[in-house]
Amino acid sequence: MKTINVGLIGLGTVGGGVVRILKEHHDDFVRDQDIDLRLVAVASRESEEADRLGVRDIFSFDGHDVIRHPEVDVVIELVGGTTVAKDFVFAALNAGKSVVTANKALIAACGHELMGLAASKGTEIAFEASVGGGIPIIGPLRHTLAGNRILSVVGIVNGTTNYMLTRMNEGALEYGEALREAQAQGFAEADPTADVEGLDAAAKIAILATIAFNTDVGLAEVATEGITGISPTDLGHAREMGYAIKLLAIAKRTAEGIDIRVHPAMLPLAHPLSSVNGVFNAIYVVGDSVGETMFFGEGAGAGAAASSVVGDLIEVGRHLAYRESITQPVWDTEGLPIRPIDELETSYYLRLPVPDRPGVLATTAQVFAEQGVSIYSMVQRGATDGTAELIYVTHTAKESAIRATLAGIEATGILTGPAVLIRVEGTKD
Amino acid sequence: MKTINVGLIGLGTVGGGVVRILKEHHDDFVRDQDIDLRLVAVASRESEEADRLGVRDIFSFDGHDVIRHPEVDVVIELVGGTTVAKDFVFAALNAGKSVVTANKALIAACGHELMGLAASKGTEIAFEASVGGGIPIIGPLRHTLAGNRILSVVGIVNGTTNYMLTRMNEGALEYGEALREAQAQGFAEADPTADVEGLDAAAKIAILATIAFNTDVGLAEVATEGITGISPTDLGHAREMGYAIKLLAIAKRTAEGIDIRVHPAMLPLAHPLSSVNGVFNAIYVVGDSVGETMFFGEGAGAGAAASSVVGDLIEVGRHLAYRESITQPVWDTEGLPIRPIDELETSYYLRLPVPDRPGVLATTAQVFAEQGVSIYSMVQRGATDGTAELIYVTHTAKESAIRATLAGIEATGILTGPAVLIRVEGTKD
Numbered sequence: 101m102k103t104i105n106v107g108l109i110g111l112g113t114v115g116g117g118v119v120r121i122l123k124e125h126h127d128d129f130v131r132d133q134d135i136d137l138r139l140v141a142v143a144s145r146e147s148e149e150a151d152r153l154g155v156r157d158i159f160s161f162d163g164h165d166v167i168r169h170p171e172v173d174v175v176i177e178l179v180g181g182t183t184v185a186k187d188f189v190f191a192a193l194n195a196g197k198s199v200v201t202a203n204k205a206l207i208a209a210c211g212h213e214l215m216g217l218a219a220s221k222g223t224e225i226a227f228e229a230s231v232g233g234g235i236p237i238i239g240p241l242r243h244t245l246a247g248n249r250i251l252s253v254v255g256i257v258n259g260t261t262n263y264m265l266t267r268m269n270e271g272a273l274e275y276g277e278a279l280r281e282a283q284a285q286g287f288a289e290a291d292p293t294a295d296v297e298g299l300d301a302a303a304k305i306a307i308l309a310t311i312a313f314n315t316d317v318g319l320a321e322v323a324t325e326g327i328t329g330i331s332p333t334d335l336g337h338a339r340e341m342g343y344a345i346k347l348l349a350i351a352k353r354t355a356e357g358i359d360i361r362v363h364p365a366m367l368p369l370a371h372p373l374s375s376v377n378g379v380f381n382a383i384y385v386v387g388d389s390v391g392e393t394m395f396f397g398e399g400a401g402a403g404a405a406a407s408s409v410v411g412d413l414i415e416v417g418r419h420l421a422y423r424e425s426i427t428q429p430v431w432d433t434e435g436l437p438i439r440p441i442d443e444l445e446t447s448y449y450l451r452l453p454v455p456d457r458p459g460v461l462a463t464t465a466q467v468f469a470e471q472g473v474s475i476y477s478m479v480q481r482g483a484t485d486g487t488a489e490l491i492y493v494t495h496t497a498k499e500s501a502i503r504a505t506l507a508g509i510e511a512t513g514i515l516t517g518p519a520v521l522i523r524v525e526g527t528k529d
Numbered sequence: 530m531k532t533i534n535v536g537l538i539g540l541g542t543v544g545g546g547v548v549r550i551l552k553e554h555h556d557d558f559v560r561d562q563d564i565d566l567r568l569v570a571v572a573s574r575e576s577e578e579a580d581r582l583g584v585r586d587i588f589s590f591d592g593h594d595v596i597r598h599p600e601v602d603v604v605i606e607l608v609g610g611t612t613v614a615k616d617f618v619f620a621a622l623n624a625g626k627s628v629v630t631a632n633k634a635l636i637a638a639c640g641h642e643l644m645g646l647a648a649s650k651g652t653e654i655a656f657e658a659s660v661g662g663g664i665p666i667i668g669p670l671r672h673t674l675a676g677n678r679i680l681s682v683v684g685i686v687n688g689t690t691n692y693m694l695t696r697m698n699e700g701a702l703e704y705g706e707a708l709r710e711a712q713a714q715g716f717a718e719a720d721p722t723a724d725v726e727g728l729d730a731a732a733k734i735a736i737l738a739t740i741a742f743n744t745d746v747g748l749a750e751v752a753t754e755g756i757t758g759i760s761p762t763d764l765g766h767a768r769e770m771g772y773a774i775k776l777l778a779i780a781k782r783t784a785e786g787i788d789i790r791v792h793p794a795m796l797p798l799a800h801p802l803s804s805v806n807g808v809f810n811a812i813y814v815v816g817d818s819v820g821e822t823m824f825f826g827e828g829a830g831a832g833a834a835a836s837s838v839v840g841d842l843i844e845v846g847r848h849l850a851y852r853e854s855i856t857q858p859v860w861d862t863e864g865l866p867i868r869p870i871d872e873l874e875t876s877y878y879l880r881l882p883v884p885d886r887p888g889v890l891a892t893t894a895q896v897f898a899e900q901g902v903s904i905y906s907m908v909q910r911g912a913t914d915g916t917a918e919l920i921y922v923t924h925t926a927k928e929s930a931i932r933a934t935l936a937g938i939e940a941t942g943i944l945t946g947p948a949v950l951i952r953v954e955g956t957k958d
Contacts, residue, residue: 121676121818132743132862133675228673234819236665236673243672244657244665246562247550247839314561372825375804389550389836390663393826396801397819407818410676433561 102421103136106413107166107197109188110178111144111153114202114229117406118176118413119153125410135417141169163188167195174416176409177201182209193217193225198420200412202229202405205319208303212316212432224419226412231304232257232381234404235397236411241311241385248387250312252352254525257304259379259400260288260295261327261347265364266377269339272332287379287400297326298347298362305349308383309360313353314434317360323441325363334451334520337491338366341477344374348525357437359444365525366449373526444499447476447524449491452509453517456488460514464490467508473497487516493524531850532565535842536595536626538617539607540573540582543631543658546835547605547842548582554839564846570598592617596624603845605838606630611638622646622654627849629841631658631834634748637732641745641861653848655841660733661686661810663833664826665840670740670814677816679741681781683954686733688808688829689717689724690756690776694793695806698768701761716808716829726755727776727791734778737812738789742782743863746789752870754792763880763949766920767795770906773803777954786866788873794954795878802955873928876905876953878920881938882946885917889943893919896937902926916945922953 106122108115122139130136142155143163150159160166167175167188175192179185182205189206192199193214201207207214207227218225228238232255241250256262263285264278273281279296282288294300302322309317327347338345343366352359367374372394376382381399386392398404454460461480468475474495482488494502506519535551537544551568559565571584572592579588589595596604596617604621608614611634618635621628622643630636636643636656647654657667661684670679685691692714693707702710708725711717723729731751738746756776767774772795781788796803801823805811810828815821827833883889890909897904903924911917923931935948 117818125676125678128678129675234816235822236669236824239673240665240669243844244668244837244840246558246843247554247836249554249557372804375801387663387836389546389832389839391827391830391833393664393824395822395824397822401820403818404820407676407816408673410818411673414675415672 101130101134101136103138104417104420105138105140105171105173106176107141107169107172107174108139108176108178109143109163109166110180111142111146111149112178113402114405114409115144115178116149116153117402118178118409119155121406121410129414133414133418135414135421137413137417140171141166164191167192167197172197173420174198174200174413176413177203178409180205182206186210189214189225190217193221193223196221196223198223198416199225200409200416201225201227202409203227204230204300204303204307208306208319211307211310224416226416227307228412229405229408231307232383232395233397233399233401234407235381235383235395235399237308237383237395238311240395241308245385245387245390248389250353251386251388252350253305253308253312253383253385254373255305255308255349255381255383256346256373256376257349257381257383257399258295258301258347259381260292262376262381263287263379265327265330265335265345265347268330268332269335269344274332275328275330296328298324301347301349301362305351305360305362309351309358310432312351312385313358313436314432315358315436316432317358317438321360321438323361323363327364329518329520330364331520334449334522337451338449341493342369343367343524344369345522346373348373350525353436354439356443357439359439361441361444363523365523367526371526442498442500445496447496448494448502449522449524450494450502450506451520452490452492452515453519454488454490454514455516456482456486460488461490463512463514464509467505467512468492471501471505471508473501473505530559530563530565532567533846533849534567534569534600534602535605536570536598536601536603537568537605537607538572538592538595539609540571540575540578541607542831543834543838544573544607545578545582546831547607547838548584550835550839558843562843562847564843564850566842566846569600570595593620596621596626601626602849603627603629603842605842606632607838609634611635615639618643618654619646622650622652625650625652627652627845628654629838629845630654630656631838632656633659633729633732633736637735637748640736640739653845655845656736657841658834658837660736661812661824662826662828662830663836664810664812664824664828666737666812666824667740669824670737674814674816674819677818679782680815680817681779682734682737682741682812682814683802684734684737684778684810684812685775685802685805686778686810686812686828687724687730687776688810689721691805691810692716692808693725694756694759694764694774694776697759697761698764698773701765703761704757704759725757727753730776730778730791734780734789734791738780738787739861741780741814742787742865743861744787744865745861746787746867750789750867752790752792756793758947758949759793760949763951766880767878770922771798772796772953773798774951775802777802779954782865783868785872786868788868790870790873792952794952796955800955871927871929871932874925876925877923877931878951878953879923879931879935880949881919881921881944882948883917883919883943884945885911885915889917890919892941892943893938896934896941897921900930900934900937902930902934
């Protein structure tokens, strides 16, 4: 049996979870995995957590002490972000050490460079925890599903927004109420921007698309829209029409390139992703041989992420201990183009607040006709205050045409408030 | 780049799927996986399929020709069963060749022996396709989830019975009607015994438990009950009470050992497995760190199984091509005992057909009291023909006590037909 010495940078909730697993299950890993994983160095900006976890004797305030530690074989980076964490990861790989990280921002931003560096140094970097917390998805995409051409990856990969949308739907909460509730429950941060604007999900789908399509996809290439414009009104309309509204992270292989985007979408209630509620995450993958598969679990939470970190650590450790050469993961072997979102073709839900007077329906319908957008259904709902809502659902149309339609309707000056546009996924036209 | 020569025994639907994937995606695997997979020998009892697949030039009627072929590095066994297939797999491993198989019966029966033989020969045997068709589950349990103590694995792992129960529930079909429909659709075989009696599911859960609990679990140790006693009446009662009825394959880690069984079970509608319908399979895994996860997909079908076979082939091929030593998978490192099903504690649904006359309720209730089984709810439904049904749901009780209760009620001579007993899963008492 071989010993692998582990260094850990970052003692937040996930780091604490990793320390606990390594203590509680050390003997299990010796027995089952034939590997003796020893935590020999930890670093964090604060020492209190090191005291609490009983690792003060191997503690340093400087992550570089962990990297420089002569015995450390594998460095676990759980600092997050793309500033100091980036320095740590590059330094560790440059020092010839293997790296395990949960850092989605870093992998989405520098994945290609990091893979190249690892390859040149004969080491490796693993990042299962960067997407979907404890849900096994990077591993299955790389290994079990490797015989497939992956056709699409569609995920609910942000627990905060899924919790909020679930509560808005169940409890008819307004966006602001749902956000405050999520913050009170510890599911949303004080500054929720990265979650509610879809940026967290965008980093995750960039990583998934990179692996699924063997093409380096950067964060900037993901068309991203958050949930701030969603209201219980739209959730109710969707429900009546047989849809759920979810913040979807979507990546599809198309003849024109990769279609990649994050936005709220209407999804038929029969779709497996529609019943994924609360803070749970799920990733739905379609392959040319395997057909439909879905991976479901806790996307956040210290235990879930720590589970994936330790899973990677065992893999990386066994590679170091038992095999001579490391086969590098696939990265950008296909190099497909990204299809601009203007080229997207799907159907759309469009809710227009209008005054309740003659001619508004004709005025709006005229704009759809001018842009060549075919209407699948239209419902007008009057209110008692002299306003009304027009709820259009279109047949398949181009994103550019629907955008022009919306601009044309706005230009008529007829709207009494902001229009709501939601893309519809998972249906045949 | 290295070349791996592949031999395939068995050209049924899955074998045909493997041949097609290897042809269509050969260049993708060269580009993405850095491996040149060449099919150099195939065998089957019939030559027609070899003609159709365009592999007649490398065809033999004898599987041993494939194994003896000097260039073959990896043997894929897709014959199935435990007679000739067993000979092939042992012969291949003895010849120092790696093996990929979808043979659940063989792995459930001889897994321990096969792992030992592979280890002694410095080769390996992979079997992702033996459970859940295309659903990645063996890989995730072994790798991504390796940091967890697995607490339970509960699966819908037989598509035939899940299709039948779905149709019985949706269409109020009787068992026989659902079976005929499944046979007409090609989802059930002419002799459906292995599926409807739960034997197929039992082999699969034996394999999953072996991996999840690091303990060799044999097929004979799985308490098994099929769906032949289920009727639309019970599905309707369950639905009214907020449950689905599914054929579950259950393996749980308990203080007294492994609780392992296959039987129809009532499952709360909110449980993620409850909405898995038709021929789909899903496997729900709880780990001490990761919490709840679920893996969903097509459990049967040529494409799905072929996907897993080729995924294994790529892994095994890369091991052969790029690493010196193979680390053997875990097998029986814990060696936990199996808990007898008599020791099971759960709640139970019991439907008793009785005459509609005074005293029947008191007579049956008395037997529950004598056996110390506490009743959670009871509903009596009268029919117009002078018969009635008593529908009992118990609090948590021991299997041995509920069996004694049922025997005691039968002994009173009060029943007008067979009683139906269904275990309830996934609820707290």
